[in-house]
Amino acid sequence: MQNKSIAVHLQCGFFIIVLDLRLTKLVRGCREAILNCFIEIPMARYLFPLLILLNLFGCRPSSKGTDVITMSVLRGPSAIAFADWLRTPPSIEGKHIHVRVMDSPDLVQAALIKGETDIAVLPLISAVNLYNKGIPIRLAGCPIWGTLFMVEKATPKNQSLYLFGQGTTPEIIARNYLDERQLDYPLNYAFRTAGEIAQAILAGKVDRAILSEPFLSIVLRKDSCLRISADLNRLSEKDSVGFPQTAIVYTPSLNGMRQELEKALREVCEKTTQAPRETIHVLEEQGIFAPGSLTPESIERCRIHYLSATEAHTSIREFLELIQHYEPKAIGGRLPDASFIPTTP
Numbered sequence: 001m002q003n004k005s006i007a008v009h010l011q012c013g014f015f016i017i018v019l020d021l022r023l024t025k026l027v028r029g030c031r032e033a034i035l036n037c038f039i040e041i042p043m044a045r046y047l048f049p050l051l052i053l054l055n056l057f058g059c060r061p062s063s064k065g066t067d068v069i070t071m072s073v074l075r076g077p078s079a080i081a082f083a084d085w086l087r088t089p090p091s092i093e094g095k096h097i098h099v100r101v102m103d104s105p106d107l108v109q110a111a112l113i114k115g116e117t118d119i120a121v122l123p124l125i126s127a128v129n130l131y132n133k134g135i136p137i138r139l140a141g142c143p144i145w146g147t148l149f150m151v152e153k154a155t156p157k158n159q160s161l162y163l164f165g166q167g168t169t170p171e172i173i174a175r176n177y178l179d180e181r182q183l184d185y186p187l188n189y190a191f192r193t194a195g196e197i198a199q200a201i202l203a204g205k206v207d208r209a210i211l212s213e214p215f216l217s218i219v220l221r222k223d224s225c226l227r228i229s230a231d232l233n234r235l236s237e238k239d240s241v242g243f244p245q246t247a248i249v250y251t252p253s254l255n256g257m258r259q260e261l262e263k264a265l266r267e268v269c270e271k272t273t274q275a276p277r278e279t280i281h282v283l284e285e286q287g288i289f290a291p292g293s294l295t296p297e298s299i300e301r302c303r304i305h306y307l308s309a310t311e312a313h314t315s316i317r318e319f320l321e322l323i324q325h326y327e328p329k330a331i332g333g334r335l336p337d338a339s340f341i342p343t344t345p
Contacts, residue, residue, distance in 0.1 A: 132332030145242030146233025
């Protein structure tokens with residue numbers, strides 16, 4: 001009788017384990033499906049609360065209880081700012097920061113939504129959009145203060161201005177620049193990304209365009225007929241810093257580490273600007289950029305300068321108000337509250 005009871009308990013236990021594994025796969029599968037809808041289908045915003053519930057109750061990766069803090073950064077100026085951490089990851093309160101370099105803002109957003117990253121470096125408007133849709137993140141600060149320039153041939157044959165990122169920061173900043181100066185270039189949106197515009201310039205198909213680093217440096221190096229005709233990064237004549245193009249956000253699990261995190265963020269950004277050649281060497285060594293694609297001038301034009309959310313509070317508000325004026329839906333239809341942008345250190 002005792003052996004039979006043990007057998008029954010073992011069978012029940014096995015059934016519970018199998019059921020738990022199947023439920024875990026089901027929850028994970030549902031979350032993946034809803035995430036794909038959220039990214040690709042605008043109407044799927046109605047499913048967003050369900051996605052949050054699945055994140056809260058479903059099985060997902062977490063750094064709690066581990067010795068690793070995961071950080072996701074975009075390939076580009078963000079990766080440049082944190083080059084030193086790619087080679088020498090720092091530790092905060094005994095936890096190592098592991099930096100992952102991603103190729104698009106969508107991938108960084110997905111990592112935040114799915115709970116796969118503790119820190120993310122992404123466009124400020126993308127971070128605000130996520131926060132306004134219910135993702136629990138908080139702004140640490142801003143490391144990149146504008147990388148947008150107008151470039152053109154010495155004698156442009158085509159007067160059109162080619163833009164990328166329609167409805168996002170590059171296009172909005174360009175439109176504001178043109179409006180402020182009452183410039184009436186015909187706008188062309190034939191190319192989706194800065195990389196596509198750079199290729200078109202080098203192929204002789206584009207004479208005037210808005211570009212960002214590192215693509216700006218690439219075309220300037222390969223085509224001596226090109227020149228920088230405008231710096232779009234100062235929103236006013238009195239502006240000496242630029243605009244908060246990029247944000248560093250973190251999840252609630254790191255609330256207690258905020259001060260130590262901000263100190264580390266400031267130090268790594270300072271090292272990048274103080275040792276540009278070493279930074280370039282690290283980025284080429286790690287395979288983030290091709291050899292010869294970056295120069296010290298490239299890094300200077302990235303305007304890497306870490307300011308905490310409290311230090312940059314006014315600049316952040318002014319920039320987001322500008323975005324709201326041109327494209328409210330880019331930030332989720334409203335300005336974020338103090339829970340996202342802290343007002344005290």
